[in-house]
Amino acid sequence: MNPYAKRLMWPVLILVALIVVNIAATGIDFIVPSVNDGRLGGAFVNILRRSAPLMLIALGMTLVIATKGIDLSVGAVYAIGAAIACQMIIGQEDQSAAGLIFSAVALALIVTAVIGAWNGTMVAYFGIQPIVATLILMIAGRGIAQLITGGQIPKVQDSSPFTQIGRGEILTIPVPIWIAALVFVAIALLTRKTALGLLLESVGGNPEASRLAGIRSKGITVLVYLVCGLCAGLAGLIGAANLGSADANNGGLWIELDAILAVVIGGTALLGGRFYLLGTVIGVVIIGTLDDTIINVGLSSQWQFTAKAIVVFAVALLQSSEFRGWILKPFKPKPEIAAPAPAEEVPAK
Amino acid sequence: MSDDPIVQMTGIRKDFTGVRALDGVDFTLRPGEIHAIMGENGAGKSTLIKVLTGVHTPDAGDILLDGKSVRFHSPGAAQSAGISTVYQEVNLTDNLSVAENLFAGREPRLGPFINFRAMRRKAKALLDDIGIDLNVAAPLSSYSIAMQQLVAIARAVDIESKVLILDEPTSSLDRDEVAVLLGVMRRLAEQGTAMVFISHFLEQVYDISDRMTVLRNGKLVGEWSTADLPENELIGHMLGREAVVLEQIERTAAAHQVEDETPLVSATGLGRKGSIAPYDLDVRRGEVVGLAGLLGSGRTETIRLIAGADRADSGSLAFDGAKVGGHNPRTASARGIAYCPENRKTEGLVGDLTVAENMILAMQASRGWARTIPVARRDKLVAEFIEKLDIRPANPDMPVKNLSGGNQQKVLLARWMLIEPKLLILDEPTRGIDVGAKADIQKLVAELSADGMAVLFVSAELDEVTRLSDRIAVLRDRELIAVLESEADMTTEKIVDTIVAKGGER
Incomplete structure (x- = not known):
């Protein structure tokens, strides 16, 4: 089995298991989409639709983590993106004007991309640890969102086409699913059809070797944080459009943790290096499916966090080669003892 | 001082994947002697020490400790047999006191409680013994690296060490601190402790050691009394005169x-x-x-x-x-300008990436991320260099960390030859x-x-x-x-x- 498929095996198995549990509890309707009034519906489609913002953020986070970094500010950037668009739209008489909605979306995306680039600059050029650099905006970002909305929750008229970003359909498929799918394809092409993916993995896998090989690691780092900020802003737009409002305090709250979780479930190590976009997608769907599963098997919603923890624990154990070795030991022929790598003396400098 | 050796290693061999790190090395340590192990990087000094201290198990050869055959499977086993090691970096806890560091894990007890008074008293006595005067209640971090080094030595000595191994203990010390450390070593030698000293400062080696064992390329060159081996001969032995075939x-x-x-x-x-x-x-x-x-x-x-x-x-x-x-x-x-650094693992290769990916890294870096090397061209170049440099296994998709050192070096060379x-x-x-x-x-x-x-x-x-x-x-x-x-x-x-x-x- 190629290493890529091997990495994806466990997350896929977990997802399949979750789906089977749901089908057992609620019938085959869980997975089969229904079409009502030209809209695609059904439990699983709803899960995908709801998961779209997390999907966007987790994809951006995957790239950041591949560089040995982390972006804690995505939840706050989500809130900023939502606040900018909503505030701009409610300021106008005609909330349905196409030009207004276009410029609101564009401004939100530009600002969130700049915020992402700022994070990247702090990490790449000022050498601040990613967790610290992005922690600053994780805290300050919500404050900025509050300043934008003036402490209110701006409500966009339901008639505004802006809400269609979160609620609408194109060709019967919900718009958020379209956006998430397009972003996935775009990022996959950007990283796998250009050399960006290779250079990212190189920078994350061994920064000093990459520097000596002549890679512009700083520029790449900034680019990756920029993409991550952009994804968070887009996620905020979907969230705000869906609700028709922007809540500076609660919009996208803790989404950074779910995103990191999805990345890890998907097989990308926090140590940087190799990354798995498809794994992240599966991780996001697992997290999204989990909430429904709890209700469907008849547990009360108070179980949500505990159940999530249990699944994460299971995935983490299954991905640990130590654990697998330990659990499979009785079934294996006596393994060869791997020789440790030759110890090289560190030259005194 | 008796002449019966306390440690006698004979015919030690140790293989790592594809590389023979030690090949039939003998080493003898006598009580009360300071014995330097000399050799360049990769000569096998560290491996020999690690075999003696139980970090590595030898593939062949015998170790006699006090005349009895031993084989240590863990550093703990070697330590309880009386072999202690003091490394270049101080392996102690900064924020504990000197006394706590000296007795960590074997504190004097008063019922279920630690007897701090007894501990401080014993610590004071122990340090007096080797001739240093510290406030044992002060946190270890309040003292210089040299003093911390000495505390580490004191701790090692007190755990009834028969053999004390000092691996580059002076590399972060200044001149005066080195003098103190060498003084303590002399004192311990007089008390009968056998010491193995590893240092690349020739001056210090000549100053303190009684005897030298020289290694080169994992092989024993010889053992000399320090007085009988002038510096130029030592350097000759370390760097090698005879041509390898x-x-x-x-x-x-x-x-x-x-x-x-x-x-x-x-x-x-x-x-x-x-x-x-x-x-x-x-x-x-x-x-x-x-x-x-x-x-x-x-x-x-x-x-x-x-x-x-x-x-x-x-x-x-x-x-x-x-x-x-x-x-x-x-x-x-x-x-x-192409540069293949000394340390392949930390500065050269990206271990998780494949042979092919590592090879094209410099070429791709010079083109920037947007101008990908076409797959056909890349595969052709990689195949060409795998064949030209005889890289084994000839699998471009294998993670480079799984290759032997020689093949890793060839991958690194190929990376730079690609950019001509x-x-x-x-x-x-x-x-x-x-x-x-x-x-x-x-x-x-x-x-x-x-x-x-x-x-x-x-x-x-x-x-x-x-x-x-x-x-x-x-x-x-x-x-x-x-x-x-x-x-x-x-x-x-x-x-x-x-x-x-x-x-x-x-």
């Missing part, structure tokens, strides 16, 4: 026909504070310039300035007739790799220079340097002291003499 490398005349041109590389007063004194060095096209010197003499530091890996703070560098400004690895690579550099800088390209790969790499260097490439070549092995180089720069104490040019001068003896003579001047 390798294919005769034919140098073509082309390599020597380039005298009149402007040199490809011309360093004038190039230097960096604290790492290498300003030096002048030229490298011409088609020429191999070797750098020779002991460990820590500034070989790596010298070439890193030319490679752009470190920034020079004095002097200037001209490349291909033009002055080089804003030098860094990326601009260096764009100019055609004008100058190839090699830092210890043959260290820690098997003889076959070594010969391949030496042959390759000769071929490349015959084709007109300039090569800067660093090696701890003088044979290798003399065999491959057209000229040899000799370094000592972070200073370039001589450039040997004439055929007659380029012998291992002459290099050793140059190093020793310079030492004698001060």
